[in-house]
Amino acid sequence: MKRIPWYQGRLWHGMDLLGWLRLLVRNRFAVSPSRWPLAASITLASAVNRLLRSVQHSRFGQRVGQVQITPDPVFIIGHWRTGTTMLHELLALDPGHRPPTTYESLVPNHFLLTGDWLPRRLWFVLPRRRPMDNMRMSFDRPQEDEAALCLRGTPSPFATVAFPNRPTQYARYGDLESLTSHQRTRWQRDFRRYLQELLFRRPGRLVLKSPQHTFRLKTLVQMFPDALFIYMVRNPYVVFPSTVHFWTTMYTFHGLQRPTLKSLRQDVLDTFLAMHEKFEQTRCLISPERLYVLRYEQLVADPVGQLRAIYDHFEWDGFQGIEPAARRYADRSRRYQTNRYELEPAERAEITRRWAPYIDQYDYR
Secondary structure (H helix, E strand, O other), rough: OOOOOOOOOHHHHHHHHHHHHHHHHEEEOOOOOOHHHHHHHHHHHHHHHHHHHHHHHHHHHHHHHHOOOOOOEEEEEEEOOOOOHHHHHHOOOEEEEEOOOOHHOOOOHHHHOOOHHHHHHHHHHHHOEEEOOOOOOOOEOOOOOOHHHHHHOOOHHOOOOOOOOOOOHHHHHOOOOOOHHHHHHHHHHHHHHHHHHHHHHHOOOEEEEEEEHHHHHHHHHHHHOEEEEEEEEHHHHHHHHHHHHHHHHHHHHEEEEEEEOOHHHHHHHHHHHHHHHHHHHHHHHHHHHEEEEEEEEHHHHHHHHHHHHHHHHHOOOHHHHHHHHHHHHHHHHOOOOOOOOOHHHHHHHHHHHHHHHHHOOOOOO
């Protein structure tokens, strides 16, 4: 696997100091010796992030608190590797939409203070391509919000990437339903504050992408009763190996331990099934006109047509204005080569058995 140059940043370089220290203590400082220099550099960066966060709050805090989140967001949900990134980038073509950028997600503690000048000076710390799938990266491209919450110090299962050989971090924050009332209220407050900061910097309809939110429909609908949801589905015989590859890459590049990957395949099998079951249990909370189910295969075959269908379903205006940009994006995406995987017969049989409800419901037999 390709090595990251020493000068390129890791996820945790954008973390708040208090959140970073809590993560270290929670995992008993179980950093692999080869990652000690990395941990030291993260500690230094997190201290700077904390200082800049305090300056940002002093300068903008009161005005940020007055920002109204309106209209309610659009949430792109679905399992990892089901095409959520592609759809996020297509919806971001609309100037009225407001996705978090990569800089706002990976440097979430002070982007109001530094977002207009620091990305130009830190261009070299970001890989030009995502290691797991070779998609282009830049600080201004759309990015998911779960990383931002984690780096701001909000408990999140995403923190598992830092210590992949330890049990899942903050597992109860997956669906939020087993939290105490105080813990849930605090999570909602932290999430809302981040969204207010995004809109303070640039208004628009928030378009948020996070597979983890698929577990959280109950809470999200309570927070945003008029939110819209787009649920991505994909051939599970491709999703499984692609997800295993995704987490292997994330743990290897961004982990503070040398990953053993002992339980990774089983974890992917369990999480996919749990996500499908949770979505089916809670999708009734969303009225049909506010939910759109989209197959990855349809999106790849006809990005422009599927984008138009989404606009029609939600009765949005302005598709004609973004159609030329969508066609250019579709032309570029046709040249993109996806990874190819071969499943062992035993793995294929296990997927067929364990994920049968999903396979049958979406006709992937």
